[in-house]
Amino acid sequence: MTNKVILGNEAVARGAYEAGCHVATAYPGTPSTEILESVARDFKEIKAQWSPNEKVALEVAAGASIAGARVLAAMKHVGLNVAADPLFTFSYTGVNGGFVIINADDPGAWSSQNEQDNRHFARAAKVPMLEPSGPAEAKEFVKLAFDISEQYDRPVIVRITTRIAHSQEIVNFGDRKEVPVKEFVRNPQKYVMIPAHARVRHKIIEEQLIKLKEYSNTSGLNRIEKGTTKRGIITNGVAYNYVKEVCPDDNILKIGMVWPLPDDMIRQFAESVEELYVVEELDPFIEDYVKAMGISITGKDIIPLLGELKPEIVDKAMNGKDPDQALPDYTTEMPPRPPQLCKGCPHGYVFRVLNKLDLNVNGDIGCYTLGVLPPYSAMHSQGCMGASIGMHLGFEKAHGDKLARKSVAVIGDSTFVHSGITPLIDLVYNKGTGTVLILDNRVTAMTGHQDNPATGKTLMGEETHELDLEMLSRAVGVKRVVKVDPKDMDEFERIVKEEVAAKEPSVIISLRKCVLIK
Template identity: 60%
Template sequence: MNKRIMMGNEAVARGTYEAGCHVAAGYPGTPSTEILEALSRNAPDVKSQWSPNEKVALEVAFGSALAGARALATMKHVGVNVAADPLFTFSYTGVNGGLVIISADDPGQWSSQNEQDNRNYARHAKVPMLEPSSPDEARRFVKQAFQLSEDYDRPVLVKVPTRIAHSRAIVAEEEVCTRELKRFQRDPQKYVMIPIHGRQRHIVIEEKQTELANVSDHTALNRVEWGDTKQGIVTDSVAYQYVKEVAPEASVLKLGMVWPLPRETIQDFAAGVDGLIVVEELDPFIENEIRAMGIPVAHGKDVIPNCGELTPDIVAQALNKPRAENHIPACPETLPPRPPRLCKGCPHAPIFTALKELDLNVIGDIGCYTLAALAPYNAMHTQACMGASVGMHFGMEKASPQMAENSVAVIGDSTFVHSGITPLIDIVYNQGTGTVIILDNRTTAMTGHQEHPATGVTLSGEATHALDIPKICEATGVQRVFTVDPFEEEDLKGLIQTEVETREPSIIVVNRPCLLK
């Protein structure tokens, strides 16, 4: 067996390839992005693609699975929110082939707007979830996820946090399988979710949950490592590694399948130790489920924080383990903060200089340009989720009409394609007058320069049709669409000022490629 050093995301890609996956789709988002890049680079037999957003990516992957393929959808944790609508109903229909969804979570919010715990989605959507604790496990678990998906006709979630997705370790390479497509058979009662069918499917998936709970009790994905029985530690994901680091002598129940949970295994484990402690990142997901089973838990979120990522030190403190002391005196100097910033020569810079001088409310969005919220620009005043700027800006105008004249929405090209077009349609439909600035740097820059539908290039580097952003804006009904070069336009401020004052919707496309691209 060949072994190599791989990043967790490359290991996910490798497992996908070994599983004989046919189609993979996703939208870039830290820490998930490298999965599709590695698949495209290393597994040319897999048809991998960037989709405009996570919802579309999941629908494409689901369609492929219905056509009998093994299909993968990749996204960051908040991307699952975008894809949640199809997820919940694909859970009802089942998948025919194999469908695996990677949720790349970001405890600690290293590069995200929140640190939601996507284990909750598994319970909420009633789909199984596997959680590897290392890159090599990620490779193996993805293969097992495909098998589970096919065997039980369920979509399967695999969760990787930043500390696995962006961790490197030694990963084995096993044989790459090839798989025939299953046949798609028309079955409206299964695939057409009108209420009369959906009610029946709900009963089916509850039965499947019971079957899968039994699988969870017998799979090697969940295992007990017996040691000192004074305390039994229940843990999952990368937290398992911190437990092994600081308490190698402890009895540990390592959960690799966190939904459905293995009730009998947990009961037996609890019976073999004096007390349970649950060590998990973020929400008390496992802890609450164990308590709901009627099994006492001695410690959980009373000693493990529910905010931020875990570290070996936090786990050591919770388990009353000795920790090394600092021995270097604190530096008396105040160190200057070093936040990320827009690059020197960034084409976004002139816009934020202009917006700052105009002293407008800037309703921002997600991308490199969000850094304009920080010094020296301090020229962004809201930012929530992908595509939100356009609709939020319109909502402000609806509530307070003068806000159309003292505010602008600012959104990047990739984000606009992701989910900025439908709210623009809303502005036109409901007679708004706001100004939307589209920062078109011809790439998805913040996540590392991924292609998107308006760049004219696919994930694999092939030339394709490039979505024409000004034209699509015109097609929504906006009459005033301007395209400017931020380094050539002499009167950016004048243009923005005129457009915010004009009593009809305007689009300013600021077009200049990212200088790193």
């Protein structure tokens, strides 16, 4: 058998390939980006695409599934927020071809605006969720997820975290199982969610969840590893590895299917040990569930709620052990090394001007969020993809013209296409007069240089229609649209001043290629 050391995200792509997946969709987002890059690079059998955002990615995937294909949609944790609307209703319709959603959480917020725990989505949307503990298992779980999806007529979420997505290990390669694309069969009672149909479907998915709970108890995805002590530890995902490392003699209930959880197995495990613990990253998801079963268990009282777990954290919590210290503490103050805009980065010119003009800057998600840090210090709000423009209008609604003449919104090209277009429509529609800077560096830069609708190239490397941001801005009703190269900082400053002063909506397209692309 061939095997190779590969990244967790590449293992996920490999799993989709071996499962006979036909279509894969995503919007790039750390730590999930390499999944679709690997699909497009390594597996030509799968039609892969970047969608403009995660909601569209999930909808294209749902369409492909209902039409009969096996399909994978991948996104980071906050991407699933964007895609939550289709998720909750395609949970009701169920699938035709297997439908697998990869959700990559980011405990520690390494490259994210929050560290939300998306296990809650599985419960709320009533979809099964699998959780591998490493790359090799991720590949196997993705394959299994396609089968579960078709067998139980549900989309299935596979949840990975940064430490799985971006860790490498030896993965065994299998062959691709060719699965024919099924026929699309019209079935409005199943696929058209008018209230009368939705009520019927709701009952069906509750029944399916009961069957899935049985599967969770018996399938082997959740398993008990007998130890020699009286202690039992329930654990999941990457934390399982830390537990194996620092508590090798304890009894372990390894959770590989985190929704629905295996009640019978949990009860049996709890009865077999004298002390019961749960070691899980982020929220007390399993802990609360076990407590609601009336079983007493220790979890977040000793395991941190915030950030990533690490072997030494679990060792301290479970065994009271401090790490060995090789050297005395180094007490000289160490300057931090925050990420920075590259030398010659077009965003650098933009933020130097915005800083000089002392404007309020509503920011967005991308490399340019680094404009908040010195030496630029020119960003004053930022929340999620596309928020800058809506917030900018909100500033004006709060303080009127006074604040609009002192503020701007900045948003990257890819982020603008992702979710900046509807707020720009809102700005015009609701009579805002603000200025929006689209920082067009001709690429989705921060996630590692992916194409998007404004670059004129697809994920598969094909030429396609290049979205014209100027025409789009004009089409939604912005009359003042200017294109300018920010490297000419005097001219750029003159234009920003002029547009911010104008009492009507304006868009400045700050056009200069990312320095890292050829």
